[in-house]
Amino acid sequence: MNLKSEISERAKASQKLIEESLKENLEKIILASQKIASAIKAGNKLLIFGNGGSAAQAQHLSAEFVNRMVMERKPLPSIALSTDTSILTSIGNDRGFDEIFTIQLKALAKKGDIVLGISTSGNSPNVIKALKLAGEMSLYRIGLAGALGSRIGEFCELCLWTDSKSTPRIQEAHLVMGHIICELVDLILFGEKPDEKA
Numbered sequence: 001m002n003l004k005s006e007i008s009e010r011a012k013a014s015q016k017l018i019e020e021s022l023k024e025n026l027e028k029i030i031l032a033s034q035k036i037a038s039a040i041k042a043g044n045k046l047l048i049f050g051n052g053g054s055a056a057q058a059q060h061l062s063a064e065f066v067n068r069m070v071m072e073r074k075p076l077p078s079i080a081l082s083t084d085t086s087i088l089t090s091i092g093n094d095r096g097f098d099e100i101f102t103i104q105l106k107a108l109a110k111k112g113d114i115v116l117g118i119s120t121s122g123n124s125p126n127v128i129k130a131l132k133l134a135g136e137m138s139l140y141r142i143g144l145a146g147a148l149g150s151r152i153g154e155f156c157e158l159c160l161w162t163d164s165k166s167t168p169r170i171q172e173a174h175l176v177m178g179h180i181i182c183e184l185v186d187l188i189l190f191g192e193k194p195d196e197k198a
Contacts, residue, residue, distance in 0.1 A: 014172045017164050021173040022180075025160045029177060032142050032158055033184035039114045039140070041189065045077035047109055049101045049130060050118030050144075053171045055082035057118055057144075061178045069182040073190050079108060081130075101130035109139055116142045120170045122150025122161075131155035144177065146170035 022029070036046055046065060048058035058080040065078035081104045082088070091100045101117075109115070115134045117127045122145035132155050134141050143156035148163040162173040 010168075013166070014169050017162065017166075017169045018173045018176050021160075021162045021177060024163070025177065028158055028160050029180060030184070032160065033181050033188060035140055035142070035158070036114050036181065037185045037188040039112060040076050040185070042112060044110070044112040044114070045079065046114045046116060047079050047081060047105065048116040048118065049081040049104075050127060051082075051124055053167070054118035054120060054124075054127075054144075054174070055080075057171065057174055057178060058082050058116075060175070061116075061182060064179070064182040065185070069179070069186055071186055071190065073186060076185070076189075081105075081108075098126045098129055101126050102133045105130055105133055105137065105139075109134070109137060111138050114140050114142065116144065117152065117156070118144045118174060119150075119152050120146045120167045120174075122147040122152040124152075128152060128155055144174050 039046065046062070048062050049055070050058050059082060062078040062080035065076040067075065081101050087104065088100050091103050095103065105115070115131065117131045119127045128151055131141050131143065131152065135155060141156045141158070143152045143159035145152045145159055146162050146164055146167070148161045153159045160177055162170045164170050164173070
């Protein structure tokens with residue numbers, strides 16, 4: 001086994017999928033950024049959720065909004081629904097794992113908020129259940145998914161697809177798209193440099 005070759009193959013596959021995903025989702029990335037920026041400007045927030053690596057992505061992206069991405073600016077309201085172990089385990093134990101995001105949405109979300117559901121398979125039952133509930137609550141729903149044409153698309157106003165069956169490559173593409181959305185939101189809200197009063 002040539003490990004150097006293995007590294008090169010994976011790097012090339014990642015780069016190729018990222019480039020394809022950005023090209024295919026270009027207009028959707030812009031629209032997602034505009035929707036999130038508009039919601040935040042109106043005093044609303046972003047709620048992000050997913051499982052496993054997608055839970056980590058939710059936490060990562062939420063941190064970029066709340067703290068900062070690149071520019072110095074005021075904190076932006078975002079909550080990752082995968083972070084509070086007491087909430088997650090109590091809901092999982094009392095009501096079932098499929099409810100860990102829906103119960104939090106009922107408690108935390110209000111009309112005008114944006115939800116971002118992340119699923120590499122595009123079929124995660126608890127993510128889909130939360131997106132379905134978000135629709136009933138009149139929340140704007142964005143999906144970040146692998147597996148083109150998977151179920152998640154039925155429950156989103158806007159779904160950014162990464163057409164692959166490789167979980168690590170999908171997650172790499174999701175992170176790049178998520179980072180770009182964060183940066184675009186900053187640019188929409190603050191321009192090249194944030195206002196000094198921000």
